[in-house]
Amino acid sequence: xxxxxxxxxxxxxxxxxxxxxxxxxxxxxxxxxxxxxxxxxxxxxxxxxxxxxxxxxxxxxxxxxxxxxxxxxxxxxxxxxxxxxxxxxxxxxxxxxxxxxxxxxxxxxxxxxxxxxxxxxxxxxxxxxxxxxxxxxxxxxxxxxxxxxxxxxxxxxxxxxxxxxxxxxxxxxxxxxxxxxxxxxx
Numbered sequence: 001x002x003x004x005x006x007x008x009x010x011x012x013x014x015x016x017x018x019x020x021x022x023x024x025x026x027x028x029x030x031x032x033x034x035x036x037x038x039x040x041x042x043x044x045x046x047x048x049x050x051x052x053x054x055x056x057x058x059x060x061x062x063x064x065x066x067x068x069x070x071x072x073x074x075x076x077x078x079x080x081x082x083x084x085x086x087x088x089x090x091x092x093x094x095x096x097x098x099x100x101x102x103x104x105x106x107x108x109x110x111x112x113x114x115x116x117x118x119x120x121x122x123x124x125x126x127x128x129x130x131x132x133x134x135x136x137x138x139x140x141x142x143x144x145x146x147x148x149x150x151x152x153x154x155x156x157x158x159x160x161x162x163x164x165x166x167x168x169x170x171x172x173x174x175x176x177x178x179x180x181x182x183x184x185x186x
Contacts (some may be wrong), residue, residue, distance in 0.1 A: 005087075015086050022119050024053065024080060027054065053118065056116040070073045079095075082116055084112045157171040
């Protein structure tokens with residue numbers, strides 16, 4: 001029960017990151033997400049598989065809606081922290097999952113300047129199935145099996161994307177990179 005506060009500095013993003021309790025070894029500053037629904041959803045969807053911790057700014061009046069859209073894009077169970085009024089008298093840090101934070105700020109709206117810190121996506125080299133760990137898909141091995149079964153790389157990538165929730169293009173590009181890495185070892 002020790003209160004942790006940020007030391008005032010030049011950047012609210014860095015100060016919030018220092019007290020959020022989320023990994024800080026690698027992070028990306030994303031600034032404000034677009035205010036409009038479709039543009040905001042698209043911007044967040046592009047970050048769905050970002051492995052680094054993400055730092056966002058948001059207006060207090062849009063916080064609950066933005067957290068709801070982040071929960072949709074990144075998954076409700078993604079760890080996050082909302083820091084408001086950093087280095088000011090009424091500084092507050094609330095930690096939880098995106099779903100928990102959305103409910104909290106829907107019930108009690110935030111005030112002041114808001115910084116949102118979100119944990120990066122889990123490693124996608126093996127992804128748990130829909131039953132919370134009942135099935136694990138190793139992307140590299142799955143690609144190999146599907147290719148041996150006669151599917152082309154594009155078809156195999158599409159099948160794995162459907163199974164894992166990854167983007168087909170991401171699976172395809174990783175497969176091409178893996179191929180070139182393998183051939184350079186020879």
